[in-house]
Amino acid sequence: MRKDEVRLNCGITIPVIGLGTYSSNNDRVTTEKAVHLALKMGYRHFDTAKIYGSEGAVGNALRKAIEDQIIPREDVFLTSKLWSCDHHDPVSALKHTLRNLGMEYIDMYLVHWPIKLKPWACNAVPKEEDFEKQLDMETTWEGMQKCLDRGLCRCIGVSNFSTKKIEHLLDFASVPPAVNQVEMHPMWRQRKLREICGKHDIHVSGYSPLGGPGNAWGSTAVVKNPLINSIALKHKATPAQVALKWGLTRGASVIVKSFNPDRLRENMGSLDLKLDDEDLIEIEQLQERKIMRGDFLVNNTTSPYKTLEELWDYEI
Numbered sequence: 001m002r003k004d005e006v007r008l009n010c011g012i013t014i015p016v017i018g019l020g021t022y023s024s025n026n027d028r029v030t031t032e033k034a035v036h037l038a039l040k041m042g043y044r045h046f047d048t049a050k051i052y053g054s055e056g057a058v059g060n061a062l063r064k065a066i067e068d069q070i071i072p073r074e075d076v077f078l079t080s081k082l083w084s085c086d087h088h089d090p091v092s093a094l095k096h097t098l099r100n101l102g103m104e105y106i107d108m109y110l111v112h113w114p115i116k117l118k119p120w121a122c123n124a125v126p127k128e129e130d131f132e133k134q135l136d137m138e139t140t141w142e143g144m145q146k147c148l149d150r151g152l153c154r155c156i157g158v159s160n161f162s163t164k165k166i167e168h169l170l171d172f173a174s175v176p177p178a179v180n181q182v183e184m185h186p187m188w189r190q191r192k193l194r195e196i197c198g199k200h201d202i203h204v205s206g207y208s209p210l211g212g213p214g215n216a217w218g219s220t221a222v223v224k225n226p227l228i229n230s231i232a233l234k235h236k237a238t239p240a241q242v243a244l245k246w247g248l249t250r251g252a253s254v255i256v257k258s259f260n261p262d263r264l265r266e267n268m269g270s271l272d273l274k275l276d277d278e279d280l281i282e283i284e285q286l287q288e289r290k291i292m293r294g295d296f297l298v299n300n301t302t303s304p305y306k307t308l309e310e311l312w313d314y315e316i
Helices: 028-041 055-067 090-101 137-149 163-170 191-199 226-234 239-249 261-272 277-284 293-299 308-312
Strands: 005-007 013-015 017-020 045-047 077-082 106-111 153-159 179-183 203-207 253-256
Touching: 013 017, 013 077, 017 028, 017 261, 028 055, 028 261, 045 253, 055 077, 055 090, 077 090, 090 106, 090 137, 106 137, 106 179, 137 153, 137 163, 153 163, 163 191, 179 191, 191 203, 226 239, 226 277, 239 253, 239 261, 239 277
Parallel strands: 017 045, 017 253, 045 077, 077 106, 106 153, 153 179, 179 203, 203 253
Antiparallel strands: 005 013
């Protein structure tokens, strides 16, 4: 196993740095170019989702690279996600994703959110009438396991699941989730969640590892934090590299999101950075601050879920 990979409980390995392909502009050409460039720089994990609208572009770029023998399919780790309006039929949802991608299988299929939307709700920011009050996660997970049994994916997991929801899922899951993808960065460290996931051999993958600057729900609070900048100066690195390396030292993988060539290269450079014990102790003492898409979702809809904690029992 390479040093830039970790082994999951399902037996396969996942690259520790992945490229997220959500983009507010959702420009197909730009996304394809970014994937091609990322491949040249050594990226091997590509993260997409139905709701991102990027599955087609990601699939096109990867297929071309595979057809041109730039990289074999088995060296690519591809993740997509079950959107919240598709809980009733994960198998059909994944088959649709595979058609979008032009792939026979994906490596990881995640339940995007532990909330249920009505079948017609296909907007990233749902309306009040789009929400269903109850999510039968047992039925959803049965569908996810069928995806695995039918060879449509190599592993299944979840995203945005709290400790309570992880433990509830484990009460009935025949196949445990291999991954829980959550927001995680030096100012939102997910200590308790990481402990619970570690106890059950569930790998934590951190999205918005830099705090999501540039997104409507994001912030520059991480990359502009004085301590992060001080540590970066000390090691002749960048604040982004420090934030990413912190996540990697905690045993997590990180999903970065930048199509800028310099940023793509900079993010990969975090693999070569070494933080010392003093750095890690100081980061652990930072005041925590949530910077979440979930906050944005709740605050920008009139959904019946009035707080983030009510939405999915997210534990602080």
